[in-house]
Amino acid sequence: MAAFAYKTGPAVSKKAKKRLANLHAYPTLETFQNPVTRGIARRLANDGFRKCLNEIDFEYRLTDVEYGEAACVKYETRSSKPGDTIILFIHGGGFITGSPHANAAMILPTAELSGVEAYGVEYPLLPEGRFPAPIDSVDRLYKALVAEDPDRKIVLFADSTGCAIALAAVMRWREEGVASPAGAVLISPVVDGMGASDTHITLNSVDPLYNADNGKAWRKLFEFYAPGEDLSSPQVSPIYGEFKWAPPMLVHAGTREVCLGDAARLSEKAWTSGGDATLRVFDGMYHLFQMHWSLDEAKRAHQDIANFVTRVRR
Structure with missing residues (x-):
């Protein structure tokens, strides 16, 4: 699928073109469902996430901590300091892979640019961590942080399936x-288990990481996550919920990812409900490109996120 990288517009940076040329599709859902291949597939996926940390060019520290019964990872950089605001990071990975450690490259640049401390929640992965277990883990940590300091502002930062959680x-x-x-940053949101977004069809041929199979892949994933549940339930697929209550949201997506439709529909639903939502679409970018800090596009994206964090913390 990397061959698609050779058909890019001139506005895409040279580094991003090179990155696109070297991307490989994520393992299929079947490899994760099979207990024989699950461990290998998970290790390969997490190793790919961890390699992104090699692009971080500033000092940082990851520390395992606990708040009551909630396990999490504390992210510190040279500029992030304790204060009246923290970022709560909910990593993606298809409910199957990823961790606060493995996916740290997604959150560290925003912590550095905003000067805000961040925490990443540990939640159980599939097949053990079926719905609603990941939501329960986020719930425990959030409530523990609120109980510790009710006046402190908390900004959620989630990517991919972490946005559904x-x-x-x-x-x-x-x-x-x-x-x-105080706000929610939603990167490449996967929030519709029905797989109804049109971009599952229109962008499938140019997405270097996913084969959406006309939305069928999303439905299979969410059926694995929430077996026996109504996939149109807002707790499973938040796109079908009400958004007039939602905090200010910043939504990012790229033009080379099938998740663009979910991002557009989510933002539109917030707008039509009278909510505060900003949608940023990055030309030529792929799923979770923000993890590749060496890219100019990623730097601009994280500065946009840091500006949003600064705005909602006031």
Whole structure:
């Protein structure tokens, strides 16, 4: 699939073109469902995430910590300092791969640019971590952080399937009367288990990482995540929920990813509900390009996120 990288517009940076030429498709869902191949597939995926840390050119530290019964990773950089705001990171990985450590390259640049401390939640992965276990983990950490300092502002930062977990948690907090986050950063959101977005069809041939199979791949993934559940339930697929209650949202997506449709629909739903949502679409970019800090496009994206964090923390 890397051959698609050779057909890029002149606006795409040379580094990004080279990166596109070397991308490989994610392992199929079947390789994760098979107990014989699951461990190998997970290790390969996580190794790919970890390699992105080689592009980080500033000092950072990752520390395992606990808040009550909530396990998490604390992210510190040379400029991030304790204060009145923290970022709560919910990593993606198809509910199957990833971790706060492996996916650290996604959150560290924003922590550095915004000067805000960040925490990444540990949640159970499939097949053990079926719905709603990941949401429960986010819920425990968020409530522990709120209990520690009710006046502190918390900005959610989620990517890919982590966005479905994050928004489901926000809906739960609204129903329970728990204080809402100050804002939510949603990178390449995967928030529709029905796979209904048109870009699953129109962009499938130019996405170097996914084969959406006309949305069927998304439905299979969410059926694995939430077996027996209604995939159009807002707790499973937040795109079908109400968004007039939502905190300010910043949504990122690229023109070379099938997730663009979810990002567009999510933003539109927030707008039509009277919510505060900003959609940024990056020309020529692929799923989670923000993890590749050496790219000019990633630097601009993280500066945009840092500006959003600064705005909502005021």
